[in-house]
Amino acid sequence: MLASGTWGLGENLDNFFALKEIKENIGALVTKGVSVNPRKGNLPPRIFETPCGLINSIGIENPGIKEFKRNYLPRIKSYGVPVIVNLYGEEIEEFLELSQELRGEADGLELNISCPNVKKGGLFFSYDSKTVSKLVKEVREIWKDFLAVKLSPVGPVYEIAEICEKYGADAVVVANTYPALAVLEFKPLKILQGGLSGPAIKPLTLRLVYEISKKIRIPVIGCGGIVSGKDALEYLLCGAKAFQVGTANLIDPRVSIKIIKELRDLKNGLCCKSNSS
Amino acid sequence: MLASGTWGLGENLDNFFALKEIKENIGALVTKGVSVNPRKGNLPPRIFETPCGLINSIGIENPGIKEFKRNYLPRIKSYGVPVIVNLYGEEIEEFLELSQELRGEADGLELNISCPNVKKGGLFFSYDSKTVSKLVKEVREIWKDFLAVKLSPVGPVYEIAEICEKYGADAVVVANTYPALAVLEFKPLKILQGGLSGPAIKPLTLRLVYEISKKIRIPVIGCGGIVSGKDALEYLLCGAKAFQVGTANLIDPRVSIKIIKELRDLKNGLCCKSNSS
Amino acid sequence: MYEGKIVFNKKEAKNIYLLGIEIPKNILKKFQPGQFLKIKINQRMDPLIPRPFTIHAIEENIVYILYQIVGKGTKSLSKLRKGEVLEFLGPLGKPFPKLKNYIICAGGIGIAGFGFLLQKSANKRNFYPPETIFYGARTKEELARLSFLKRFGIPVKISTDDGSKGYRGFVTDMVEEELKQTPRTVLACGPKSMLKRVAEIGKKYKVKTYLVMETFLACGTGFCMGCVIPLKRGKYAHLCIDGPTFLAEEIALESLS
Amino acid sequence: MYEGKIVFNKKEAKNIYLLGIEIPKNILKKFQPGQFLKIKINQRMDPLIPRPFTIHAIEENIVYILYQIVGKGTKSLSKLRKGEVLEFLGPLGKPFPKLKNYIICAGGIGIAGFGFLLQKSANKRNFYPPETIFYGARTKEELARLSFLKRFGIPVKISTDDGSKGYRGFVTDMVEEELKQTPRTVLACGPKSMLKRVAEIGKKYKVKTYLVMETFLACGTGFCMGCVIPLKRGKYAHLCIDGPTFLAEEIALESLS
Numbered sequence A, B: 001m002l003a004s005g006t007w008g009l010g011e012n013l014d015n016f017f018a019l020k021e022i023k024e025n026i027g028a029l030v031t032k033g034v035s036v037n038p039r040k041g042n043l044p045p046r047i048f049e050t051p052c053g054l055i056n057s058i059g060i061e062n063p064g065i066k067e068f069k070r071n072y073l074p075r076i077k078s079y080g081v082p083v084i085v086n087l088y089g090e091e092i093e094e095f096l097e098l099s100q101e102l103r104g105e106a107d108g109l110e111l112n113i114s115c116p117n118v119k120k121g122g123l124f125f126s127y128d129s130k131t132v133s134k135l136v137k138e139v140r141e142i143w144k145d146f147l148a149v150k151l152s153p154v155g156p157v158y159e160i161a162e163i164c165e166k167y168g169a170d171a172v173v174v175a176n177t178y179p180a181l182a183v184l185e186f187k188p189l190k191i192l193q194g195g196l197s198g199p200a201i202k203p204l205t206l207r208l209v210y211e212i213s214k215k216i217r218i219p220v221i222g223c224g225g226i227v228s229g230k231d232a233l234e235y236l237l238c239g240a241k242a243f244q245v246g247t248a249n250l251i252d253p254r255v256s257i258k259i260i261k262e263l264r265d266l267k268n269g270l271c272c273k274s275n276s277s
Numbered sequence C, D: 001m002y003e004g005k006i007v008f009n010k011k012e013a014k015n016i017y018l019l020g021i022e023i024p025k026n027i028l029k030k031f032q033p034g035q036f037l038k039i040k041i042n043q044r045m046d047p048l049i050p051r052p053f054t055i056h057a058i059e060e061n062i063v064y065i066l067y068q069i070v071g072k073g074t075k076s077l078s079k080l081r082k083g084e085v086l087e088f089l090g091p092l093g094k095p096f097p098k099l100k101n102y103i104i105c106a107g108g109i110g111i112a113g114f115g116f117l118l119q120k121s122a123n124k125r126n127f128y129p130p131e132t133i134f135y136g137a138r139t140k141e142e143l144a145r146l147s148f149l150k151r152f153g154i155p156v157k158i159s160t161d162d163g164s165k166g167y168r169g170f171v172t173d174m175v176e177e178e179l180k181q182t183p184r185t186v187l188a189c190g191p192k193s194m195l196k197r198v199a200e201i202g203k204k205y206k207v208k209t210y211l212v213m214e215t216f217l218a219c220g221t222g223f224c225m226g227c228v229i230p231l232k233r234g235k236y237a238h239l240c241i242d243g244p245t246f247l248a249e250e251i252a253l254e255s256l257s
């Protein structure tokens, strides 16, 4: 799967892939976070590179659900793979409205309760197990198809994972980005607060996937720092049933083809002994 | 300061430094974790490199407090800089016994409530605010000199920081390593669970230091991924009053001299504009 | 990503290098002046993200990049040698607008993209040549590719901050002088402070002013939405797909400071 | 860390490279056979930790390292060129023990450290020469530095797994044959499976057996306690300060599998 926020809203995915390649290599497309109203996103700078990682603070820039359904979703569906819409809300009601809007329109939903880049709501959902219980339960009543919850890697993550299972989520995505900070300028001090992704965090999210997949029975979808087939295999071996690729798409738009090929080769035991990355 | 566990127990620090260099560049020496009884540490492998980071699972290998006082502490003190002993215990009683043993023997204590590499106790302290309250309070009664608590970067870290302040700690060290996992071999699956340190985590710990230093008034000592004077300056600008260098000592034993020089140069505004690292 | 072999990587001026990469002609054919490539600097993960560089010139099956060393990526790039292979993506971004009767204002490494424009306009390939090129740098040592630029028979007017060559002062002073006499469209690339000044001058003399902007890019492909440039009326443009060249009057001034 | 200029970095055998670094003589003077250097492979952060390599040989003011490409660090190392500067630390670890009447058993890249031992023993500098060198590799193509090794007038007996050169089979078969006839001290370096077999053979023929061990090192200076080798009776040794050469009888066997 291509992770949310790292391939836009599909406007130009086909500049980089043949349709056939998409079908053969990508299990599902998880859209950029979509909110009820359009969001302009945060002021620049929005991106900063850190050692082996990337901090982003996009702020869920998106056209809002109405415009998304009208002008983006049809195109994304035309790629011919399952479409999972990542939902972003600040209140439970917003998530419910979004789920309602998408009934019959998408193959699955991914509830983003973990975006570190928006002031209100977002991240705090993931600290508050009562709200998450209510959220999952109520969305589940509206949405009968595939429902995943995207967890934050910080906060009471094991507890939240169990709640998702209990209230009927079909899968949890482990995980979103890590709250991080970069200093852009010393004097006057200018900082960027955002979420850290990329290879730097792979050992951390891998650990979470390992622990969480021992605690719950619904599938865990691993997501964090995958840039190679070897990384993907590690997630699968540590308990993930599927995986998403995020930052790597920003480095090379066609990376998923490379990852799938490497993963197949590894699985075929062709190069099981090589750990070089 | 040199961070705990990254310069041994001082047996051969003077192979790499002239005494004068130690005094001029190192503010304090924080020892490897010391426990009541000797500990052999964990089975190998104990170390694994990840993208821009290092996972370690040493397991607090140390000779125990008695032997430490007899055969190691005198040498460490002879380097002529303040000595802070990092204490590791699985029960509050152990911390108390250690503090008692060290009365009058060291310049300060650093309570390690955050080691991710030992099965019992350790990390779980840092999830349990009641135990931490009791721990800090009781150690404070015994130990009148400088007392720092070394926090885990995971768990309810803001709450724990406030508790340390409330119960009389003189400073908090932010932070220890992050729980992480690496896959060593695919078949049969062989993994290493341990703590992640190094440049990969700098953006995460920097964020914690920034947030925590806004919440408490006692000094925050920054520790995570510092390898250059620029990194150190970032911590100071984000609210840290002092900083510790860990993994970098393993890359280059004399790195602290380089860091201090770079920091001085930066502070002198000589190269304030250069962000290259 | 494509692969290309380095055939040239040498110092051109103070802190400025010229890189030549051999590329299959069918890819080269698509390149337009004003577009850029995203170059993966080494095969390891630090630096992680490929860096964007304007296409500076094309000769046969070689694309040239003119780059300045500013940080870890460009420093590593300058260490690569002939024969090594680079991965890159491109062409990305929109070409320069097709202007007539215009002048160029370049500050420092901002000169990079105009080499290709001169080449294409000399060949009458959709682009018209500028009437004058105003090119400023801090010192004589930081001026790059002068003889190449002069090859096209278009006046190249130099300024240096310290007067070590050409006019002593800012390149924008020369541009203002020029526009005062003959108002004309301006196409400018350089540091933010220069672009800001060009925007002011353009406004004053009521000429169309195009600015080639810069920001940190992650994807360069429209995927991440990380590269926004604030426009007037609270809107954002995405540099990597809507730019890098923008009409000055559309840009919010704060993005130039 | 010291700095040294690369004067040589070329392929020697399949996947095996020879690296020469120019080093001030006052540092070189301290080097002993069996010790190692920790080399920072590039100035960026990936790979982060310097990698350990045995001192292979010394000539004038040049130290040679013989290395095999196995992962990201050694791959990057093989791309460095003459003239580039490397940072390194060393000498680290304990020298080989000073043995008399002994043979050497080397498997694959395990041969690396014995070049320096031959040099020093030829010069009668505290070390005695081995009586025979048994050197095995998988194929002929993976044998490195044969002519260098033969220069010292000591018999070098070759084995390859596929029989493409010398005895067909494991080097340990030859060693066992030798010990059966003349029991003697063995100094061995190679893959774990080979070391394990050497330990068994040494025990069987009741000869002193020294093994040069390997593990992932972080500091190499005794700082991190990351490099433990399990000894008998539940103790640990630290490879970087107590090793890398250990008496086989002291080592717990599980560390060899």
Ligand SMILES: Cc1cc2nc3c(=O)[nH]c(=O)nc-3n(C[C@H](O)[C@H](O)[C@H](O)COP(=O)(O)OP(=O)(O)OC[C@H]3O[C@@H](n4cnc5c(N)ncnc54)[C@H](O)[C@@H]3O)c2cc1C
Residues within 6 Å of the ligand: A045, A046, A047, A048, A049, A184, B274, B275, B276, B277, C036, C047, C051, C052, C053, C054, C055, C065, C066, C067, C068, C069, C070, C071, C072, C073, C074, C075, C093, C109, C112, C113, C213, C214, C215, C216, C217, C244
């Ligand atoms: C479309 C485009 C075309 C370009 N063409 C050229 C060209 O032809 N020639 C050329 O020399 N350069 C060109 N550049 C600039 C070039 O991409 C950068 O100089 C290069 O990426 C720097 O990489 P680095 O790793 O050397 O520097 P880095 O180490 O990444 O940083 C360089 C400087 O930028 C600052 N910085 C990095 N990210 C941010 C951020 N998010 N916010 C604020 N400051 C930040 C750093 O602090 C530092 O001061 C172009 C840029 C763009 C966007």
Ligand SMILES: Cc1cc2nc3c(=O)[nH]c(=O)nc-3n(C[C@H](O)[C@H](O)[C@H](O)COP(=O)(O)OP(=O)(O)OC[C@H]3O[C@@H](n4cnc5c(N)ncnc54)[C@H](O)[C@@H]3O)c2cc1C
Residues within 6 Å of the ligand: A273, A274, A275, A276, A277, B045, B046, B047, B048, B049, B184, D036, D047, D051, D052, D053, D054, D055, D065, D066, D067, D068, D069, D070, D071, D072, D073, D074, D075, D093, D109, D112, D113, D213, D214, D215, D216, D217, D244
């Ligand atoms: C004292 C000493 C001397 C040495 N001398 C030489 C020499 O002269 N010549 C030579 O070629 N080599 C020598 N080596 C080995 C050499 O250091 C390694 O091959 C090198 O560090 C590999 O680096 P890399 O980045 O290429 O490989 P990496 O990418 O780091 O990994 C190589 C392989 O090792 C595995 N690995 C890495 N870390 C661990 C771990 N903690 N646990 C289990 N597996 C792990 C990886 O999975 C992979 O299969 C020596 C090692 C030591 C300890």
Ligand SMILES: Cc1cc2nc3c(=O)[nH]c(=O)nc-3n(C[C@H](O)[C@H](O)[C@H](O)COP(=O)(O)O)c2cc1C
Residues within 6 Å of the ligand: A003, A004, A005, A006, A032, A033, A054, A056, A058, A060, A086, A112, A115, A150, A175, A176, A177, A196, A197, A198, A199, A201, A223, A224, A225, A226, A244, A245, A246, A247, A248, C224, C225, C226
């Ligand atoms: C530029 C960028 C934008 C992102 N936007 C979203 C988003 O809108 N919704 C969301 O749930 N996650 C978002 N993410 C998080 C990713 O989907 C992914 O969970 C995270 O980056 C970790 O995976 P990675 O290391 O493979 O990138 C974004 C990540 C990046 C880098």
Ligand SMILES: Cc1cc2nc3c(=O)[nH]c(=O)nc-3n(C[C@H](O)[C@H](O)[C@H](O)COP(=O)(O)O)c2cc1C
Residues within 6 Å of the ligand: B003, B004, B005, B006, B032, B033, B054, B056, B058, B060, B086, B112, B115, B150, B175, B176, B177, B196, B197, B198, B199, B201, B223, B224, B225, B226, B244, B245, B246, B247, B248, D224, D225, D226
């Ligand atoms: C090999 C190793 C051993 C460590 N041992 C200890 C320890 O005994 N006690 C402790 O509190 N922290 C220990 N740490 C954590 C460091 O002191 C430091 O908090 C952490 O590594 C983050 O800083 P860094 O990124 O600069 O390394 C150890 C770290 C490493 C890498």
Ligand code: FES
Residues within 6 Å of the ligand: C216, C217, C218, C219, C220, C221, C222, C223, C224, C225, C226, C227, C238, C239, C240, C241
């Ligand atoms: S750089 Fe990613 S959208 Fe422009």
Ligand code: FES
Residues within 6 Å of the ligand: D216, D217, D218, D219, D220, D221, D222, D223, D224, D225, D226, D227, D238, D239, D240, D241
């Ligand atoms: S490698 Fe650190 S103690 Fe040996």
